[in-house]
Amino acid sequence: MTNTQSRIGKPRQRVKLAAGLFWADYTVLGAQVRELEAAGADWIHIEVRDGQYMQFAMPRGGIDILEAVRSRTSLEIEAQLQMMRPTQEQLKQMIDAGVNLISLPIETTGETIVEHIFFIKEHGLKVGVWGWEGMPIGNFEPLIPFADIIEYETWYPFWQPPQTGRSPHIVNPTFGKQLRQLHDMIVAVGLEDQVDLMMDGGVNAGNCADFVKQGMTVAEMSSPLFKGPKGKLQPGTGEIPAAVARVRQALDEASTRYRTDNGLKS
Secondary structure (H helix, E strand, O other), X not given: OOOOOOOOXXXXXXXXXXXXXXXXXXXXXXXXXXXXXHHOOOEEEEEEEEOOOOOOOOEEOOHHHHHHHHOOOOOEEEEEEEOOOOOHHXXXXXXXXXXXXXXXXXXXXXXXXXXXXXXXXXXXXXXXXXXXXXXXXXXXXXXXXHOOEEEEEOEOOOOOOOOOOOOOOXXXXXXXXXXHHHHHHHHHOOOOOOOEEEEEOOOOOOOHHHHHOOOOOEEEEOHHHHEEOOEEOOOOOOHHHHHHHHHHHHHHHHHHHHEEOOEEOO
């Protein structure tokens, strides 16, 4: 099941919400995904790890998860690859599983990244490129004309245990400035209405306006949608729709304040 009208790579006044499944409860995943869709999330964001990337010792978000989510939603599905040198065979497996957007890691895809971008596009999918905070911003620049979405992710202290009810990501005061640099790169090549700019990690209802002001057109959130003071939010309780409504209201208010259908207000 897929939407007939893609929302990816079409920035407008309203900032979009990509619902990340990192903090989902996988024992009730299908029900949670259905509630996210009904509550107004724009697409589903799934991290796909190979067990070799960075400090992640175990794989995560495999083909079985992609297929399961596909069977439970008509929303578009993003596979954000956290992998070492993904292959075209792996890309094809994800395409066959029904994803709509594949986001490639700039640091670890290597010299094949443009080749992979066009491989994905030739199969009719949207494509993104992404990197962690600290990667030179200039590494994004030559890829912007080929991408539907640019994704920039805050750093994460993996050596610390996660805390109940909040994102483990760290949002440095400099992050907004870096996001604005990416926005300005997109504008410089005349693609402000064709390339989305996503912030990933640490964005929530309380701080999202800061990043909308700098050019963010998509907010990826997981903790704000799935975590509460008592643990993971459960379907059937009204908690997940209420969480989506809170962040949706904050994003809409910031969108009205800082954006038009043509981009940032001057």
